[in-house]
Amino acid sequence: MIDEELAEVVANLRRLGADDVDVEAKRASIKLPKTVRETVSAFANTRGGVLVLGLDEAAGFAAVGVGDAAKLSADLGSMCGEELEPPIRPVIRVHRFEGVDLVVAEVPALEPDRRPCFYKGAGLTQGSYVRVSDGDRRLTSYEVQLMLSNRGQPRFDEEPVPDVGLEALDAGMVAGFAARLRERRPHAFAGLATEDVLRRAKVLTGDQVTLGGLMALGAYPQEHFPQLLLTFIHYPTPEGADLATGERFLDNVPIEGPIPVMVADALAVLRRNMSRRATVRGAGRLDTWEYPEAALREAIVNAVAHRDYSPAARGTQVQIEMYPDRLLVRNPGGLFGPVTEDDLGEEGISSTRNATLLRLLEDVAIPGTGRTVCENRGSGIRTMINALRHASLSPPRFADRVSFFQVTFPNHALFGPEIVDWIRRLGERGLTDSQCQGLAMAKNGEVLDNKAYRSASGLDSRRATAELGELVARGLLTQIGGSRWTRYELTPDAASAASAPARADRRAEVLAALADKELNRAEIASVTGLADKALARWLRILRQEGLVELIGESVRSPNVRYRRTGQALLDEARP
Structure with a gap:
């Protein structure tokens, strides 16, 4: 980090009045606070961050400095390398800032297959932290186990369900699934008996149904896993229940069955609870649902297909919550692999927690439609964003936590x-x-x-x-x-x-600043109060109109000066 970047970081902290998810400031005037271990662990387990020692948050992030910057830097490096597992190697520098020394450490994010980072003295479960908002939160035992399982490719969807065989599957869905595989992938499935197709596709292992097979093709998976379902609640107010009337919800529906049935039934429930809106488009108005069905379908499919199916999460449902101002879909288990909130929807970036289940859902049809549950091409988020964009709605908001992932659709048209x-x-x-x-x-x-x-x-x-x-x-x-x-x-x-x-035209102010003098951009900005980008725009316009000319060879030079042209003087002299 260079000095200019540090100045931006401190200015942002002072403006916010608090730490943020990427930056933590600590006074640390004499020695390292014990909480530094927690912060470094949290940054490493999230997306990295910046630790600044020598700022006093209680005094509005005043720069109080550190006593012995060299020793504090050495102690911080030693702590990160010796007291944390795996060791963390932050970039540590001493900056002279507002007359005092600050120690700044840029903590890298650990790769998912090396998490969690924890403080050895407290142990794996008690010493692992994650960054949430402006603070550090200890990981729960479930979150620690989830991180550990995410170090490799989870195989919970391939686990056999004890004492559950072919009889637990829906015969019609099985027949359609097997026929589709024989047609689309003949080199692997043509000529095989149905049970052999199911074994090769990992719907069966031996004579037992796998968890993924049960969720994709089961007649009633909730007989064996009661909480592997969807729940839908429609709340009357943005806060949830209406305390004034005592009305808790407008609709409350458990949605059960295999994944294809749950997707179809969830969409039906949403249609029943949605109203229609008029959206301005061009010279006309378009009558649409509150939320485009394509976006809802992708959010629901992603939630049930990418959720955590480990034993610790099988008591948690996928939840759909509708409020007057938003709709959210939440599933247990955060993002898996190298995908982050920042690159969701980017071309070529995808990762699958339940690889076998996703492969099965490619060839299982949603009841009443001619389409399969998913494409398994990493295109779901892009489809969701594009559907909302086409409907002139605000883009979705994503929240990735270790224990859950949530997508929120704001309920307002961008162009009402x-x-x-x-x-x-x-x-x-x-x-x-x-x-x-x-x-x-x-x-x-x-x-x-x-x-x-x-x-x-x-x-x-x-x-x-x-x-x-x-x-x-x-x-x-x-x-x-x-x-x-x-x-x-x-x-x-x-x-x-x-x-x-009044705001739209600043020509007169710029020309007045150049009256009888030649100025550079910084000097014009000082006179007019215009921001640099705004000033550059008006200088460009005035040059194109022949009212201002450049003194120098390059507009990019900080020393280039400007003056009014003879045309500007003539225009001013005209009555």
Whole structure:
């Protein structure tokens, strides 16, 4: 980390008034606090992070410094290497900041097949931590066991169910499944008797049904695993139950059967509980469901197919919860393998906890449809995002924890009539569709950063950065933070759109700053108060209009100066 990045980190902490999920500050003026072990373990078990020693959170993250920076750095390196298992090798540097020394450690995330990192003195179960919001939380014994099982490829879906044989499977589903395999994969299944097809596909092991086979093709899997089901609850208020009326829920349905049946029944229950909305699109209005069915189907399939099927999780259901302002789908077991929240939906990035079950579901049809449960090509998240984008809805929000994974669909259209009117009142010409999406997200109070913008628009990172930068230059967004902490908020004028005409044209201010003088960009910015990107935009416009000219060879040079042209002086002299 360089000094400029540290300054951004500290500025962000002071603005938030608290640590965040990626940064932890500790006073540590004389020696290492014991909680440093917990923080390093938590960062290593999550996605990495930055530990800053010498900042006092209680004093608004004032830089109080450390007494002996060299010793503290050595002690931190020794602790990470000798007291933690596996050893952690953070990058540790001493920075001179606001007149004092700070010790900064960049802690890397451990690869999933090496987690959990734990403090040896407390042991594996008591000494393993994970980062949640702005703090460190001890892992539960279930979470520790889940991390351990995730070091390799879990095989719980291939385990035989004791004393359960072919009679537990649905005969019609088995026949359709076997016929499809013989047709699609003749080299492996043509000519085999049905039981041999089931054994080769790992629906049976010997004469016993596997857990994956039971969930994919069983007549009634809940006879043997009562909690491997879906539950649906429709709550009357955003907080859940209506305390004023005592109404606990509007609908409450347990959804049972094999996975194909549960998917079909869950979609039917959702349709029964959804209303329809009118969405503005172009010059017309489109009548659609609150949530597109394609997005819901993918979320449900992902939840039941990728959930944790280990013995410790077989008492936990997949949950669907509907509120007036959102719908969420939650399953036990977080993301598996190298996939993270940040790269969900990215091309070519996928990982499967239940490899055999997913392979079975490729060839099992959803009742009443001509489609199978899944494609098993890692395309589910992209399909979900694209369906919401096509419906002009906000992108989904993902929450990955060790013990669960959750997807939340906000219940509002990005381009309802109010948002369309607000964008019109901004008075900005030439905005792209994706820029309008980003503005709508910010207006709706959603977190807007490069990742969220890419999810909503489908653009790559480079183009997303350029378009967000242009919105900053137009004075519509304000950039907060830098590097990986960068996010964007609406400027006060853009949020209200009441003073849009005054905000939209800054030519006069720039020309006034250049009256009878030649200035560089920093000097013009000091006079006008314009942000650098906004100033660069107006200087470019004024140069194109022939009212300002460049003194120097390159606009990129920090020393280049600007002056008004003769045309600008003539325009000013005209009555």
